[in-house]
Amino acid sequence: MKLSDAKMEFAQTWGTIGSAWGIPRSMAQIHALLLANKEALSTEDVMETLQLSRGNVNSNIRELINWKLVNKVHKIGERREFFTAQTDIMGMAQNIVQERKKRELEPVLALLEELKKANLKGEKDEVEHFKKLVKDLDEFILQLDQLSEIWLRLKDNFFFKKLIKSMS
């Protein structure tokens, strides 16, 4: 199998998975392509390989940079910019989790806060049920936060890793 074919297949699959998780297909593809290449690529390289338009590649790369998944690289003697993906996979996952937390967890927390404060008018049983739901969701999100702490530890704490394993 040719390396370039392997790269393409990887980019394709990554794209499909990504779009199942609400990440734009071409953003995921570009990310995969940069992950798969040791050398930094230019916008033009990416356009050609993945058959995407300039605008698309340009804005998706910028978005990937926002997510801290991709870095700019300056090559001496070259005008245009090149890009590489963060190769530390655990760090990558960390960044994705952080970004999504910021984007999606915060609105939920705001809503829960509002609903907790509200003085709800309605049938007693139903009000109780709803209040419990809000409380449970709040606890749930707290646990998510705890879990992301563990995740951070797993990344670089070998002892902790072993501990987890031994408890399984």
Add this chain to the structure above:
Amino acid sequence: MKLSDAKMEFAQTWGTIGSAWGIPRSMAQIHALLLANKEALSTEDVMETLQLSRGNVNSNIRELINWKLVNKVHKIGERREFFTAQTDIMGMAQNIVQERKKRELEPVLALLEELKKANLKGEKDEVEHFKKLVKDLDEFILQLDQLSEIWLRLKDNFFFKKLIKSMS
């Protein structure tokens, strides 16, 4: 604030969050509505409250049942079926994780397996880089599995919870 308004707002927000995570908006809305209601609701109830068509509500409820997030309820003396959401939030999260694992993790594993076996032809450095990527992703997925183990423990192991906390 009227309880019914709180419910609607909750359903709306849940729908928005859901769709950011690749879950169809109306599926998430229906789920939220059922979560918010103590009493089981009929297809008709949901249609009316969320202003959705019969077909939409019907198939999304079936999908929610597939995900084990919603249960059928038979009311005596009633022909039609009623539905409630699983109220155990941790169990709910568990089910969501499991379902997505099945749907999206498995295809990645299959791809990685294939790429690991492949005899890649190409420039040495680049091949090495790519092989490392495949290996790293494999390890990463292993860790995700471990994490889901921890998640299971967090759900009902108070001691373990404390342990984690004490290490923070």
Add this chain to the structure above:
DNA sequence: TTAAACTTTCAATAATTATTGAAAGTTTAA
């Protein structure tokens, strides 16, 4: 059986989201 009550399916359509690519903007070298 039958017919009313209810559920499911699925082709047509609407709504949303991603993509294009030309034009405008910016940077650099000379």
Add this chain to the structure above:
DNA sequence: TTAAACTTTCAATAATTATTGAAAGTTTAA
């Protein structure tokens, strides 16, 4: 300065995904 090299923007359009609702299917009670 200028003009070539490069990047960014954004309105138009394409592609995808969700939704509708009527028709077909199924179940139940009598």
